[in-house]
Amino acid sequence: MTTTVPGTYTPQPGAAPLPRMIAAQAALETKMLLRNGEQLLLTVVIPTLLLVLFSSVDIVDTGKGKSVDFLTPGILALAVMSTAFTGQAIATGFERRYGVLKRLASSPLPRWGLMTAKTASVLVTEILQIILLTAIAFALGWSPHGNPLAVLLLLILGTAAFSGLGLLMAGTLKAEATLAAANLVFLLLLVGGGVIVPMDKYPSGVQDVLGLLPISALSDGLRDVLQHGAGMPWGDLGILGAWAVVGLAAAGRFFRWE
């Protein structure tokens, strides 16, 4: 311990400018995410493995055309879900549990600033995932079609829908329950949401219900555009928009900070 010059602690309070606070928060959140091994398994390793494995080995009947053209849109949807929903739910659940959200709530950073930073961190992670996964897909012979704007819109609405559901879970359940539930949902939606298993493998009644899930809407929409060169997939965008509105509104209403 050293002695301190008198006047060192003389009050000089003040909040940093908002953009600086949000940028600092987003950078820290992203750093925490990239440092976490379990998160990387979920957001990077699993989507990459699935893409490489199912494109090169003919395990699942992916219908006509190259399997990479079928799989890549589904894997991109999975990547969005892993970051915006599963990863965000687990990280936020533990931040809540360990008082991080509580401590930040008494800092100069406003709550909406924290949520903006979290969203920015999710988007940065998704961009990194998409760069990696599309590079691998191209190496595997992927030939995408369609309107990039439609793809962007699907990704944004998908992110909003999954973020709302992830934050709803993180803000209402215990951290351990969130961990378990978020992983279970990830697994169920991976299997039942048209990510690697085509929807037409299921009975038609089941298909109708599964088709309403956000993951199915996202993977189906991305596949329509990227594989089949369709125009704006309004139906899927509508489903994602509805999930986004409901999820974010419920998260805003029921989220508990402590």
Added chain:
Amino acid sequence: MRSEPVLQVQALVKRYGTKTAVNGLDLVAHAGVTAVLGPNGAGKTTTVETCEGYRRPDSGTVRVLGLDPVRESAALRPRIGVMLQSGGVYSGARADEMLRHVAKLHAHPLDVDALIERLGLGSCGRTTYRRLSGGQQQRLALAMAIVGRPELVFLDEPTAGLDPQARRATWDLVRDLRADGVSVILTTHHMDEAEQLADDVAIIDAGKVIAHGSPEDLCRGGAENTLRFTGRPGLDVGSLLKALPADSTAAELTPGSYRVGGKVDPQLLATVTSWCAQHGVMPEKISVERHTLEDVFLELTGKELRS
């Protein structure tokens, strides 16, 4: 010195379900160090967290630096520093990383490196928060509370679980904060901490302030201090009493064992020993029993502070 209060709490009531945590609490704190002292479950943390804006009062009013902590939170937050009782840090963050981050949220933060050195956090290196020792986590939380150069700092049990050396280091820091004009509200259930650091002490029990004043004032009130000594039996107590100030008492409790009561100060001690010298008495086992906050608490509540 006594300018506008930094904290004004009036008739605060806070319930959790059917349990009343704070029950009509009044507290005014001025610049300097105020200790909120009480046993576990007395309502200390609830009171402080209401002042920090975490909880809405069920009734009563709270003003911190003249502001409503809930409605005027945005104006208040940059001006206060908060140390939670536990947690508050990303489990995967390093100590310096988290401290630098909190510094970035403020306009004129302290020099982070100097603060790390001052609090002995330099040895944490690349260790992430979940692997830091309890004492290191505690010191990091303290550093996070002051790095933004606040006017008022809330420290909730700042030395709980610290070893004596770290405890003294924390006390030194609180004294430096006070000397530089930072006001401090700290909760504690350690008497010595309140006596050492506080200009004012508010003793809380069952959700109410039951006594409030400087440590000296609180100790002076209630039972008087006593001086004891032993000598040969049958000394002339009346003669001793004549030598003492008017409001003193003197008695032989058991043969050869004497007790002097009243305002026990150096003057009184000198009077007693010179009286003994005049009468050829060697006062053995002479002792002064100071009335402590512990005694005050015991008298006020009829129970021990540390439950």
